[in-house]
Amino acid sequence: MFDWWQDLGFAQLITRAQLLKMAHAAIILFGGLILARLAAAIVKRMSGRHMHQQGAMVTRRLVYYALVFLTFAITLHQLGFNLGVLLGAAGVLTVALGFASQTSASNLISGLFLLAERPFVVGDLITVDGQTGFVLSVDLLSVKLRTFDNLMVRVPNESIIKAQVVNLTRFPIRRIDLQIGVAYKEDLEKVRDILMDVADRNPLCLDEPAPVFIFTGFADSALTMQFSIWAVRANFLELRNSMYLEIKNAFDEAGIEIPFPHLTIYTGAETAPFPLTLQKKDASPG
Amino acid sequence: MSTRWWGPFSFEMGQTRLWRMGPFEMWLQRQEREFRLSTMASPHRDTPDLVSGATTTLEAPADAEVIRFGVDSSVDQLEIQPVTSDRAAVFKSDDPYLVPPGGEVTAFLSSPVWLRLQLMNPVRVLHELATYRPSDTWFGPSTLEGELCYAVRTSVRYNLQNLATRPSRAITVVRIANPAPTVLPLARLRLPLPNLSLFAGEDGGLWTEFVTLERRHDGDLAEIRLARTAPPEAGRCTLVGKPREDIGRHSLIRSFTSLLGISGDRIGHV
Numbered sequence: 093m094f095d096w097w098q099d100l101g102f103a104q105l106i107t108r109a110q111l112l113k114m115a116h117a118a119i120i121l122f123g124g125l126i127l128a129r130l131a132a133a134i135v136k137r138m139s140g141r142h143m144h145q146q147g148a149m150v151t152r153r154l155v156y157y158a159l160v161f162l163t164f165a166i167t168l169h170q171l172g173f174n175l176g177v178l179l180g181a182a183g184v185l186t187v188a189l190g191f192a193s194q195t196s197a198s199n200l201i202s203g204l205f206l207l208a209e210r211p212f213v214v215g216d217l218i219t220v221d222g223q224t225g226f227v228l229s230v231d232l233l234s235v236k237l238r239t240f241d242n243l244m245v246r247v248p249n250e251s252i253i254k255a256q257v258v259n260l261t262r263f264p265i266r267r268i269d270l271q272i273g274v275a276y277k278e279d280l281e282k283v284r285d286i287l288m289d290v291a292d293r294n295p296l297c298l299d300e301p302a303p304v305f306i307f308t309g310f311a312d313s314a315l316t317m318q319f320s321i322w323a324v325r326a327n328f329l330e331l332r333n334s335m336y337l338e339i340k341n342a343f344d345e346a347g348i349e350i351p352f353p354h355l356t357i358y359t360g361a362e363t364a365p366f367p368l369t370l371q372k373k374d375a376s377p378g
Numbered sequence: 379m380s381t382r383w384w385g386p387f388s389f390e391m392g393q394t395r396l397w398r399m400g401p402f403e404m405w406l407q408r409q410e411r412e413f414r415l416s417t418m419a420s421p422h423r424d425t426p427d428l429v430s431g432a433t434t435t436l437e438a439p440a441d442a443e444v445i446r447f448g449v450d451s452s453v454d455q456l457e458i459q460p461v462t463s464d465r466a467a468v469f470k471s472d473d474p475y476l477v478p479p480g481g482e483v484t485a486f487l488s489s490p491v492w493l494r495l496q497l498m499n500p501v502r503v504l505h506e507l508a509t510y511r512p513s514d515t516w517f518g519p520s521t522l523e524g525e526l527c528y529a530v531r532t533s534v535r536y537n538l539q540n541l542a543t544r545p546s547r548a549i550t551v552v553r554i555a556n557p558a559p560t561v562l563p564l565a566r567l568r569l570p571l572p573n574l575s576l577f578a579g580e581d582g583g584l585w586t587e588f589v590t591l592e593r594r595h596d597g598d599l600a601e602i603r604l605a606r607t608a609p610p611e612a613g614r615c616t617l618v619g620k621p622r623e624d625i626g627r628h629s630l631i632r633s634f635t636s637l638l639g640i641s642g643d644r645i646g647h648v
Contacts (some may be wrong), residue, residue, distance in 0.1 A: 292513070299468070299515035299529035300566075324514060324526055360583055 108208040118169040124163025131157040145214050146207055146230040153232070195250065199233040202249035203334030206230060212259045219258040220247055261325055265298065268321050268332050272339065275349035278306065280315065286346055287319045290338045296331040314355045381545035382582035383430035384458045384618065386498060389413075396436065398429035399546035400510040404493070405438040406431075408645075411451045415495065416442040419505060428545045431458070447504050449497065459494040460584060461506065461619045462548065462571040466527045468517050469534045469567045477554060477562040485564075486535045488542070488549045489571060491584060509546035517568050527568060534567055538611055548576055548584035551609035555592040564591055570602065574621035577608035585612040 135155045158351060169175055190197070207230065212218050216227050218237070223245050225237030235252055237245040260266075274283055284305045291303040304320040319339075323331040333345040383397055389408035397404040405416040416438030438444070455592040467489050477483050490510035496503045512531070518524015519630040535541045541549065550569060588605035602625075607617035 212414055264524070264526070265521055295513045296513050297513065299513050301516065301521060322516065322521075324516075327514075 113171060117167045121163060121167045121349070124159065124166065128156050128159035128163060131159055144210075146210075149229070150203075150207060150232065155250055168317065170288050196233060199249045202253040203230070203232045203234075205253060206235070206249055209237055210296075211257055212262070216262065218261040219260065220252055222254050223258070225249070249348075264325055265301075265322050266325055266328050267301075268328065268335070270319040270321070270335060270339070271308075271316065272319055272331075273316045274349060275351045276310075276315055278315065278348055280317075283348060284319070286342050286348065287339065289333065290342050291319075293337060294331065294334060296323055296327045297335070298324070314351045381428050382578065383428060383545055384460050385495075386455055386457045388455050388547060389595075390454070390648075391442065392620065392635060394434050395431045395435040396429050397431055398427065399509055400544050400547060401570070403442075404507075405434070405442070406495075407437075408454065411448060413447045413449060413453075415445045415505065418442040418621050419511070430545075445505060449493075455498055456504075457496050457498050457501075459619060460491045460576055460578075461494050462574050462576060462586065462622065463489060463492055463504070463508070463512075463528060464572060464622065466517070466525065466568050466570045466572065467512065467530045468515050468527045469530050469532070469569065471564050472533045472565075475534070475536070475564040477556040477564060479556060479559050479561060482553060482555045483536060483564075485552045485554060486538050486541045486566070486569065487530070487552060487569060488532045488535075488544070488547045489530050489550065489569070491546055491576065498566050513602060516561050517566070522595060543583060545582065545584075548586050550574065550586040550589060551611055552589045554568075555590065558595060567591075570625070572622040573602075574604070575606070575617060575621050575623045576612050577612060577615035578618045579608070579615050583612070584618075585609065585615060600632070601625075614628075 132152045132155055136152045139151050165175060177371065206263050212227055212230075214229060217224065218227060220235075223237060223239065224244055225239040225243075228236040228238050228244070230250075234249055235247045237247060239245060272287070274280075275333060287305060288303060291297045298321070301322045304321075306318040306320065309316050310316075311365075321331070321335065322332045340350070342348075383399060387395055387396065387406075389406070391408060391410070394405055397406075401416045401420045403420070405414075407414040408415075418439060418441070419492040467487075469487050469489075475483075490508060490512065492506050492508050494503060495505045496508075496627050512528035514523050515527050515529035517527045532541075532547075538549075538551075543549065550571075552567070552569065554562070554564065554567075569589070571586075574589070577585045577587070579585060585608045587607055588609040590603040590605070592598040592603070604625075
């Protein structure tokens, strides 16, 4: 079977025994990689039923890479490499790599803590380090977010562990704080009644928890207040926008003024008012 | 006079029928290979007037909501069926009402019904809509857990004569029992409307089955028992709508408290 090999003169470079070994090693490598993929698929199917999405993904990857590593080890052993020597060299290399990969190791360990703590899951809307987006995946080294303008943001796990993470979709209802200002001449009780009526007429505004009117202060140009209402998470944006529009309409109907910034200049209590002269418009010629 | 507004309705080509129940108006028009549904709500008009599918030449207003259903040109019949709402409803008492330990009280609740459009032979549901869209509300022990419900503005009544009847609303008679050793405050009452059937009285008035809520222990859970028949106050009735979700004859639900201790002015601050 191997006569053609000898005829070609390759027997001087690689003997038949070595060729057999290489063939075995190739089979082992090929078979091992296929086995690793199959095992990962099986683990994915089984763990999907019993574990959450991130855990299932990490388990699948661990199984896959463990089998790949084992396959390569067996392949190298089949090729005649002394794994002991390799492991010794690897030990030295590991120390060097350890210093170089501190960040990656930190990210990896942070990722495991994130999996255990689960401050968010895939699909949640979170804000971290000033970035807001939907969680696409929680990987071993980083978390991937999709922002509202469809950008992908990669946040290292280490950063997430250290930073303050706001999960905007953890709880089923959210409060919306509407900041409103009205002119100083307005009756605050009337304003409050109008706001309550607007909230009452909007079906997306939760009846309970009840809306809250909070007077916040005497600002430079207006009386400021906060009107807090609650919405189901899914209706947050729609309610927020519709409330501002409806409040504006209600204020217009009731003659409530929403002032723009005013600046009043006084020349002093004892001085006369600014002189004003009214000019008549000249009649057009002809 | 019957207030029956449901059932099968035939349509000639181009014919429009009108329904008007309190604030709710609906136009259904048959066109070539489609039915055109126009609806409008006028929240400030809540009268007992009823128009139930009368033929009309009036066009729906331009600002009515329109939905079109593509059907075979031979389809000339639609059925209108009343159904209970798709969520539980929370009712409020005007004033604090307390049921003493060991006491019982009968409450009368009025809730808006939903309207289901369906093709016949075989029955195929086309669309559902509310005759009145109540406001959303949260019912639960805290803002972290609970259930999204409808807030029904009609207060709980303890005398049937005090309850205004409307053709688009169903009356539920609820007996509330408090065997616990503490007083039961009935500030808010949650009724699982999707689990109730609808019955029609001889005058076309809608009723759900008689419901018993028995408080369990000292908390806000109640054992709900459904009679499967209309209450005696309804007189002779026929079943017109099955429950959306059947929970059997009895089950345990959270029915009495909502956000105890967490009123709006204590939830948060600036």
